[in-house]
Amino acid sequence: MIKKYIFGKPLNTESVIKDVENGQISDLSFLNVNYKNDSVIFQFPLEKDDIVYGLGETTSTINKRGGRYISFNTDMGRHRYNTPSLYSSHNFIVIDSKIKFALFIDSPTRVIYEIDYKNSNEVKIICENKNFNLYLIKEDTPYKCVRSFLSIIGHCYIPPLWAFGYGQSRFGYKSEDDLNQVIEGYNKYNLPLDYICMDIDYMDHFKLFTINEDNFKNFKDYVFILKKQGIHLVPIVDVGIKKEDGYSIYEKGKEENCYCKNLQGDDYTGVVWPGDTVFPDMLNEKSSMFFSKNFKFYTDYGIDGFWLDMNEPSIFQSEYSKEDSEKKLTGDKNYYLDNKFCEYKCFYHNVDGEKILHYDVHNIYGHKLAISVGKQLDTLLDKRYMMFTRSSYIGTHRYSGIWTGDNQSRWDHLKMNIHQMPSLNMCGFLYSGADTGGFSGYCTRELLLRWMAFSLFTPLFRNHSSCNANRRECYRFKKVSDFKSILSLRYRLIPYIYSEYVKAALTDDMYFKSLSFEYDDENVKNIDDQLLVGDSLMITPLIEKGKDKRTIYLPEEMTMVKYDGSDFKLTKMEKGNHTISAKLNEVVFFIRKGKLLPIGKECKNTSLIDLKDVQLLGDGKEYDLYIDDGYSKDVSMDKFITLKK
Ligand code: GLC
Numbered sequence: 001m002i003k004k005y006i007f008g009k010p011l012n013t014e015s016v017i018k019d020v021e022n023g024q025i026s027d028l029s030f031l032n033v034n035y036k037n038d039s040v041i042f043q044f045p046l047e048k049d050d051i052v053y054g055l056g057e058t059t060s061t062i063n064k065r066g067g068r069y070i071s072f073n074t075d076m077g078r079h080r081y082n083t084p085s086l087y088s089s090h091n092f093i094v095i096d097s098k099i100k101f102a103l104f105i106d107s108p109t110r111v112i113y114e115i116d117y118k119n120s121n122e123v124k125i126i127c128e129n130k131n132f133n134l135y136l137i138k139e140d141t142p143y144k145c146v147r148s149f150l151s152i153i154g155h156c157y158i159p160p161l162w163a164f165g166y167g168q169s170r171f172g173y174k175s176e177d178d179l180n181q182v183i184e185g186y187n188k189y190n191l192p193l194d195y196i197c198m199d200i201d202y203m204d205h206f207k208l209f210t211i212n213e214d215n216f217k218n219f220k221d222y223v224f225i226l227k228k229q230g231i232h233l234v235p236i237v238d239v240g241i242k243k244e245d246g247y248s249i250y251e252k253g254k255e256e257n258c259y260c261k262n263l264q265g266d267d268y269t270g271v272v273w274p275g276d277t278v279f280p281d282m283l284n285e286k287s288s289m290f291f292s293k294n295f296k297f298y299t300d301y302g303i304d305g306f307w308l309d310m311n312e313p314s315i316f317q318s319e320y321s322k323e324d325s326e327k328k329l330t331g332d333k334n335y336y337l338d339n340k341f342c343e344y345k346c347f348y349h350n351v352d353g354e355k356i357l358h359y360d361v362h363n364i365y366g367h368k369l370a371i372s373v374g375k376q377l378d379t380l381l382d383k384r385y386m387m388f389t390r391s392s393y394i395g396t397h398r399y400s401g402i403w404t405g406d407n408q409s410r411w412d413h414l415k416m417n418i419h420q421m422p423s424l425n426m427c428g429f430l431y432s433g434a435d436t437g438g439f440s441g442y443c444t445r446e447l448l449l450r451w452m453a454f455s456l457f458t459p460l461f462r463n464h465s466s467c468n469a470n471r472r473e474c475y476r477f478k479k480v481s482d483f484k485s486i487l488s489l490r491y492r493l494i495p496y497i498y499s500e501y502v503k504a505a506l507t508d509d510m511y512f513k514s515l516s517f518e519y520d521d522e523n524v525k526n527i528d529d530q531l532l533v534g535d536s537l538m539i540t541p542l543i544e545k546g547k548d549k550r551t552i553y554l555p556e557e558m559t560m561v562k563y564d565g566s567d568f569k570l571t572k573m574e575k576g577n578h579t580i581s582a583k584l585n586e587v588v589f590f591i592r593k594g595k596l597l598p599i600g601k602e603c604k605n606t607s608l609i610d611l612k613d614v615q616l617l618g619d620g621k622e623y624d625l626y627i628d629d630g631y632s633k634d635v636s637m638d639k640f641i642t643l644k645k
Contacts, residue, residue, distance in 0.1 A: 001138045002148055003027070007040055008131035011351070013364050014371060015106050015395035018152040020135060028136070030099075035130070042103075042125040050097040051525065052115050052123060053142055053514070056090025056427035057392075057404055059083050062419050062514055062528040064093070065116040072110045073363050073391045075314035077406035077440065081416065087312060087405040088392040089363040090427040092149060094142045095123065096516075102145035104394065107132035108364040129360060143517040146426045150508035154398045156430045157374070158505050161630030162232055163305065163386035163401075163431070164459060164498055165194025165606045166487055169234075172467035174201040175215035176222055183231065185475035192487050194605045195232040195305060195386075197464065202235060206274035207242045209249050209297040223302045230607035234305035234386065235298060239291075239313050239369055240277035243269055249294060253280060258287035260347040260358060268347035270315035279313055282368040283349040283361055291369070292376035299377070305386035308373065308400070311366035312391045320346040366391025374399025383631035388460055394427055401431025401460050409438030409469065414451050415543050419528055421458060422517075425510035430501060433460030440466045445477045446545065449486060449584045454541040456490040456587070457533045459501055459511065482585035485565025488602045489587055495600045495611050499626040499640070500534030506637055519555040527553060536595035536618065542582055549581040558590040559618055561597075568599065568617060596620035596645060606630065616645045 003023030004016075025033065034041040046052070052064045059081050060067040067082065071089035079086060091105040093113065105111050105127060112126040135152070139145045168182055179196055186193040204210040211219050223233055241250050241259075253259055254267065259278040262268040267278045281287035298306070320342055344359040351361075358365070370389045377385040388401035396402065404420055407413045417434040424432045436455040437443040443451075443465070455461045465472045474483035490497075504511040513532040515524035530540045530552060540552040554575050562569040564586045573590075582588045591597050598614035611627050624640040 002152060003136050005134040005136065007127075007134060010106065010131050010133045011108060011356075011361065013106055013108055013367070013393065013395065015393060016104075016133075016135065016152050017154045017395070017398075020152055023136065028134075038128065038130050040127045040130050040132075042123075044095065044123045046116055046121050046123060047097060049525070050095065051142070051516070052093055052095055054090070054093035054102070054423060054426050055113065056092065056424050056429065057086050057088040057402065057420060058090075058423065059086065059416060060419070062422055063526060064113070067113075067115055068117045069113040069115070070110060071107075071113075071363060073312040073366060075310070075312055075405075079407070081412060087390045088366070088402060090392075090394055090424070092394060092427050093123070094145050094426065096142045100139060100142055100145060102137040102142075102149055104135040104137075104149060105132055106135065106394070108361040108393070109359060110362075143513075146510065146517075147508065149426075150428055153395055153428050155508060156397045156428055156505040157387075157399050157401065158384060158502060158635050159386045159401065159431055160304070160384040161494075161498060161609070162194045162230075162606045164494055164501070165461075166192055166490055167195040167197060167234065167462040168193060168473055169197030169199065169462055169464035170467070170472065171199045171465065172201065173199060174212075176217065179233075182473055183226075183229070185473055189475050189480045189484060190604070191474055191480070191484055192491050192604050193231060195234050197307060197462065198233055198235040200236055200238065200273055205242065206238075207244070207247055207249070208237060209294045220301050227302060230605035232305050232386070233303060234307060235303060236307050236309050237295075237373075238273065238310040239282075239308070239366075240270070240272040240274065240279055240310060242274035243267075243276040243278050250278065253278065253287075253290055256286070256290055258284070258290045260349060262347050268318075270318040270343065272310055272314065272316055279347070281349050282365050282372065283351050283356065287350075288368060288372035289376075292372040295373060295376050296380055299380045304381055304383065306373070306377075307403070308366070308370060308387065308389035311369050311389060312362075313365055315343050318343060318346070364393045367393035367396045370396045370400040371398075382633075384633055384635075388431065392429070397428035397430070402429050403432065403460060403462065404434040406439040406466070407434055409441035409443035409447060411447065411543060411545050413438055414447070414454065414541075415529065417451075418454060418531065418541060418543065421512040422510065422514050422531060425504075425512045430504055430511045431459045433458035433462060435464040436461065437463055437465060437472045438469075439464060440469050442470050443472055446584060448472060448477070449482055450542055452483070452486045453582070453587045454539070454543070456486060456493070457497070457537075457539055459497065461490060481565065485563075485585040486587065488565060489563050491603050491606075491609070492600050494606065494609060495598045495614050495625060496534065496536070498611070499598070499624065500536075502626045502635060503535070503624070506635065515555060521555045523553055524555050536592055536597050536620070536623075538590040538592060540580060540588065540590070548583055549579055551577055551579050553577055554590070557593050561589050561591060561617065563587050570617065591618035594620050596623040596643075598623055598625055598643065612641075614643070616643060621645055
C-alpha cells in the first residue's frame with residue numbers, strides 16, 4: 001500500500017515518477033503530526049528491538065537508531081560516524097516495528113531525523129518547511145517496503161560495461177605525462193584498468209568546458225589512443241563557472257541570464273576552486289539546459305564518462321560569509337562548512353517566473369543538475385554514458401551514480417562504506433562506491449588492500465585520493481602481486497556483477513542487501529558487517545587493522561570461496577558461527593545455498609572480456625547471465641541467457 005499526503009504547496013522535485021493515490025492527512029494519526037511555526041513534526045514510538053533502516057548516504061550503522069541526521073547537502077570532508085549531514089539527501093526511512101512501514105519525505109530543504117537519539121525511544125522527524133509530499137508505504141516486511149518505494153521512483157541508471165571495471169583517480173594529475181605514468185605503472189605489472197579520472201587540474205584555470213592545452217597538446221588524439229588501449233578518460237565537471245570577463249561560457253550564461261541571483265538581483269558570486277564563481281540556476285529549465293548543453297565539448301572529444309562535483313553547491317566563501325571564512329583561514333577548529341547556512345539564504349532561483357530562495361530548494365540543486373546532464377548526454381551519445389555525482393536527491397539514480405564524497409583513510413571509514421551501500425540501494429542508488437583507500441589521510445598498504453577487497457564488490461570501484469594524501473596507485477606499493485590478486489577477482493566477477501546489477505536495475509531491486517532482508521532469523525537482525533551481494537553471494541569483509549581473522553555468522557549452509565589470485569578453493573560450511581581467515585592477497589566470500597556464481601577469465605580491461613566465457617561455481621542449477629555489447633541503450637530482460645549446471 002502506498003499513499004501520498006500533500007502538505008502545503010510542494011514543488012515538483014522529479015523524485016517520484018509513478019502516480020500514487022492521495023490519502024487524507026487524518027490517516028496519519030499514528031505519526032502524531034504536529035505543526036510548530038513553519039515546521040511539521042512527526043513522532044513515532046520505538047520498542048527496544050525495532051529497527052530503522054534507510055536514509056541513503058548518511059553516516060552511522062545500517063540500523064539508524066541512536067543517531068541524529070540532517071538532510072542538508074553539505075561538503076563535509078571531515079566527517080565522522082556522528083556527522084549529521086553529508087553530500088546528498090535521501091529522505092527515505094523504513095521502520096521495522098510491530099507495523100512495518102516506510103516514509104519518503106519529498107522535501108527539498110532541511111529535514112531533521114532524531115532516531116532513538118539520546119535514547120528517546122522514538123523516531124522524530126522535523127520538516128523545517130511546511131511544503132512537501134509525504135509518501136507512506138505499508139507492507140509485511142521492510143524489504144517489501146523498499147521494493148514498493150523503488151517501484152515509484154523509476155529504474156536505476158545503467159552505465160556501460162567499462163564503468164564496472166577498475167578506475168584510478170587522484171586530485172593532482174595535471175597532464176598527459178601524469179596520466180601516461182599511471183598507465184605505464186599499471187601496464188608494467190599487468191594490472192587491469194578501465195578508466196582514469198581527470199580532476200580539476202586538466203582545465204585551464206579551473207574554467208569548465210576547457211582543457212589546459214599546454215598539458216594536453218592534442219587532446220582528441222589522446223582520448224582516441226587511450227580508447228584503443230581500452231582506457232576511458234573521465235573528467236570532473238564542477239558546477240560553478242569562473243567569473244571572468246572574456247571567458248565565453250561565463251559571458252554566454254550572463255547574457256542569457258542563467259545564474260542564480262543575490263539579494264540585490266545581481267548574479268550571485270561565491271568563491272570556489274576557480275576564485276570568483278557564478279552558479280547556473282539548475283532549477284530553471286533554460287539555465288540548466290545552457291549548462292548541460294556544454295557537455296558536447298567533451299563528447300566531441302570522444303569522452304563518455306563524467307563525475308559531477310561541488311554541486312551541493314559547495315561554496316568556500318562569499319561576501320556574505322566573510323566571518324566564517326576568516327575562521328577557516330585562521331584554522332579555527334570549530335569551523336565547519338556546514339555551518340554556513342547564511343550563504344544559502346543569500347541567493348535565489350527563478351522557477352517558472354517565481355523567485356525562490358536557494359535555501360528552500362537546496363537539496364535538489366545537484367539532483368536537477370544531474371538530471372539535466374543525464375538527459376543531455378542521452379541525446380549527445382548513441383550509447384550509454386558513465387556518470388557519478390557527489391550531490392544527489394531521491395530520483396537522481398535514474399540518471400547517474402553517486403560516490404560518497406571525501407572520506408578518509410581510516411578503518412572506520414571502510415566500515416562506513418559497508419554500511420552506506422545497502423542504505424543507498426534502498427534509495428535506488430545502485431551505481432555507487434566510495435573513494436577506495438580514503439580520499440584524505442595516509443592510507444597504508446594493509447588498509448588499501450582490505451578496502452579493495454570490499455570495493456571489488458561495489459559497482460563503482462575507484463581508487464581516488466587528495467593531492468595531500470600519499471600516492472595510492474597499486475603499483476607504488478610493495479608486493480604488487482597482492483593488488484593484482486584482488487583486482488583480478490574483480491574482473492573475474494564482472495559477468496556476475498554486471499548481470500546482478502542489470503537485474504536489480506530493471507526489476508527495481510537492491511544489489512546490496514542486509515542479511516535481514518532475506519533471512520527470517522533473529523541472529524541476523526543486527527549484523528551489519530556482512531552483506532548480500534546480488535542473488536548468489538554473501539560477503540564478510542575483513543575490516544580490522546592487523547587482523548586476518550574474523551567471526552562470521554551463516555544463516556544457512558553456504559559454500560565458502562577463498563580466492564588467492566589464481567585458485568578458487570571451495571568449502572561447504574554449516575549454518576552457524578565460524579571463524580574465517582584471509583591473508584592480504586586473499587578474498588573470502590560465500591555462495592548461497594542453491595545458487596550459482598559465474599566466474600570469468602582474468603583480463604586487462606573490460607574491452608577484452610568475453611561475458612559468455614564463464615564457469616559456474618556453487619550448488620544451484622541455473623543462472624541468468626546478462627549478455628550485450630556493453631554499451632547499447634536497449635538494456636532489457638530479453639538479453640539474459642540461462643546457463644544450466
Ligand atoms: C572535492 C571532491 C574530490 C576532488 C576535489 C578536487 O573535494 O570531492 O573528489 O578530488 O574536490 O576537485
